[in-house]
């Protein structure tokens with residue numbers, strides 16, 4: 001029998017890159033997609049790079065023209081919706097453009113690619129794997145935009161799974177915790193840009209705690225005990241299992257977040273974060289010196 005074909009988005013780096021390699025090593029034919037994919041998998045057997053910007057419908061259509069041709073005899077069997085970015089910002093400083101960029105990549109992009117893949121997946125009785133995050137269960141301050149996107153992806157996955165219940169296509173969610181990938185370096189530089197663009201008043205309120213948050217998050221991720229390989233193994237398990245589960249966690253921290261979201265009250269969850277937020281004194285000092293309404 002010929003190999004099952006899987007499309008992995010966000011495969012040029014980090015988790016998607018590791019998953020593409022592991023799937024190819026385990027007998028899948030892999031379309032590895034990203035905006036900058038040229039040369040990433042040069043000469044890796046079983047992996048075909050494909051240029052794709054998930055947030056652009058023209059790019060999705062062009063990528064699927066190629067996939068449709070390549071899969072004319074045997075339809076695509078798996079889709080791993082993994083492409084994503086992380087925009088950290090206090091919500092008071094978050095521009096509409098940055099929120100759109102976050103949602104276009106992590107939410108709208110996933111919809112566009114899923115819609116394009118479904119004619120294949122319905123024919124093959126295939127698999128959809130949506131990569132979200134522990135932050136799809138608990139909204140974290142200063143990661144509001146990212147949490148909004150991850151909650152949306154969780155809702156998207158639940159609705160889609162129910163709509164496709166009788167289609168033969170399964171929909172699974174994979175929620176990783178912190179894993180040391182290039183996303184964290186990009187996270188810090190985006191956060192620093194947000195702060196650099198803030199006006200004096202908001203920088204005074206949020207600057208100290210947001211800077212500490214950026215530093216601590218990147219340091220924490222660099223020490224993460226969960227690896228890209230752990231993530232790739234989970235993706236392989238979902239795509240290899242005869243009947244995949246609906247939800248998977250990768251890492252104890254992600255599992256803990258999911259558990260806390262189920263068991264703790266809103267007050268308890270708030271208490272986990274507020275000690276790191278701007279103090280009443282920081283707000284009061286700015287209010288005293290401000291001539292704004």
Ligand SMILES: NC(=O)c1ccc[n+]([C@@H]2O[C@H](COP(=O)([O-])OP(=O)(O)OC[C@H]3O[C@@H](n4cnc5c(N)ncnc54)[C@H](OP(=O)(O)O)[C@@H]3O)[C@@H](O)[C@H]2O)c1
Pocket residue numbers: 009010011012013014015016033034035036037052053054055082083084085105109131132133134175176177178179180181182183184186221
């Ligand atoms: N690492 C973690 O700690 C962690 C934890 C929880 C969840 N996640 C999730 O896991 C996924 C992968 O993250 P990662 O850590 O591997 O990040 P990463 O190393 O930064 O990789 C992100 C991938 O997404 C691609 N991408 C970004 N924008 C895209 C677009 N518009 N169209 C197509 N591809 C795009 C990037 O490639 P190009 O820039 O070349 O397009 C890259 O291949 C993300 O969805 C993230 O939210 C990560």
